[in-house]
Each structure stands twice: as structure tokens, then as C-alpha cells.
Amino acid sequence: MPELPEVENARRILIRAELPGRAFTSVRVGWGNSVRSPSVEDFVLGLHSRRVEEIDRRGKYLLLALDSGETLIIHLGMTGGLSIQPQTQAADPMVRHSFALDDRRELRFRDPRKFGHLWLTPDAGQTLPDLGPEPLSPEFTTEALAAKLAGRNAPIKAMLLEQSVVAGLGNLYVDESLYGAGIHPLRTAQALDNGEIVRLQESIVGCLNAATAQYDRARDAEWPDPPSALHTWTIPRKDGESCPKCAAAIAGIRVRGRGTFFCPECQKESC
């Protein structure tokens, strides 16, 4: 499931593959429900002959700035992945959308589960939902995190999945961050003390930086076939496996319907 490090990896792959500078010569939308706005027809028309100038990221959203002044926003959903391949190369049947480029290559959006989404908008800021701070930017301070958690009764795990609290965390990196901070996923957000919030903020940054660095190394080592997903987590995601720190049995529970793994010894429910 693409979360911040995976989306950032995708961004850097597209930049290294020199997508910026290229123009779309034709666009094929294979699953209309993916296009959130405008209509599929206007989406295709609006992209025609447009050149990609820059590729940015906000949370889990990729932002492709076009020479028309509009922005193509891509969210990979749970199973989405992007690649650039020669137009002559046969496309996987799971490729839902194709963006032919002016150099005989093609940007392909593979998305088996169809949870990915696309937008073409004149104002990305207005189109994107309310997103919290970028966790790898200086704006993501302990104070900023504390302010978001203040007065909130939901489990800390649910809060961290909320993109308006911090942008870019998903199920996996939330578990990983809580494990690193030694905080139980069901702790009430507003019950965390200052020391715990400090540890949590540091753990989130540490997890994301470590994963991003791992992707950087893999891209360099495996170019031109860099991995789109790596095993970046340290806590086993299986009930009963041993905690790498204390060897206790890892517990698997469900929090808000999400599979959640933690160490009952390192992450006590009451403190």
C-alpha cells in the first residue's frame, strides 16, 4: 500500500525517467470512476498536448504541474503504481489508464483494485482535502502534533491515519511509528503526555526518513528497474511472531477495521 515513502519513491522515479519536459499525445481512461473531476471527457481533453513541467508531492498525492497551469493530481490508492514504458511494450491488463508521451513512451497507471483517483484542476490547493503538516518538513513539530491531538478521544492509531492530522501516513507506517515510540495503538489521543508526543513525533520522522533512504538506495542499485515497494518495516505483521526488541509475541488486533500489530510488552495500554 503506497504511503508517503512509496509515493515519494514514485515521484523520484518519474523525475529520473525524465517525465518532466514530456507532453501527453493521447490519454486513455480505462476506468471512468477513477477520475474525480472534471468529467472524463474534459479530463482527457484538458490533458491533450499538455507538457509536464514539475512533479511534486503532498501527503500521498502526486502533483503534476502542466504547462496549461493546471495540475494533474494522482492518488495511488491501495494498489496503484506508475511506470513509464515504451508504447510498443505490451501493457499489463491491470493498467487502468495510459498517458502516451511525445517520445514513444507511455505513463501507465496500474491499479488492480481500482482505488486510485485522478483529478485535473486549475487549483490543486482547493481540490486537495484538508491535509495536515508534511511529516518530513520543519512544520511538523512536536507542538504541531500536540495541537492536532488535543481534545481528541479517538485511539491514537485512528488519529494518525487521519490525513488532516499528519499527511502521508498509512496503516503500515502508523503501526511502525507507534512501535518505535512504545505507544499502544488504542491509547486515547488526548491522554498522551508530552514525553510520549515527543517520542511519537521523532518516531514518525525516523520511520519515514529510514524508509525513504532505503528507497533511494534501491533506486540507485536497481536502476532502470527500481522497486515500487520494499519491506521497510521492523515490526512483524503477523500474529504471534517475536518482537525484535524483546522477543515477546506480537499481537494482532483490529482498530477501526484496520489490521493492527504491536508488541504488548513494548507498547503498554496503561502507563
Added chain:
DNA sequence: AGTACGTCCTGATCGC
């Protein structure tokens, strides 16, 4: 407003 839950999707895995 805050919290919780169902929904969209289909490949992979599970269990009989």
C-alpha cells in the same frame, strides 16, 4: 464537531 462504520474493488489466501 467528533467519532464510528459501511462502501468501493478484485487478487490472494483460507477453509471445507
Added chain:
DNA sequence: TGCGATCAGGACGTAC
């Protein structure tokens, strides 16, 4: 062995 049932979850709509 085969096949139907279940699982996986990001973001959003709806409900309380």
C-alpha cells in the same frame, strides 16, 4: 483438488 468465502484497506459518505 477445487471452489466459494473471506481478507486487505485509503478516503469518503453517512449516521449517530
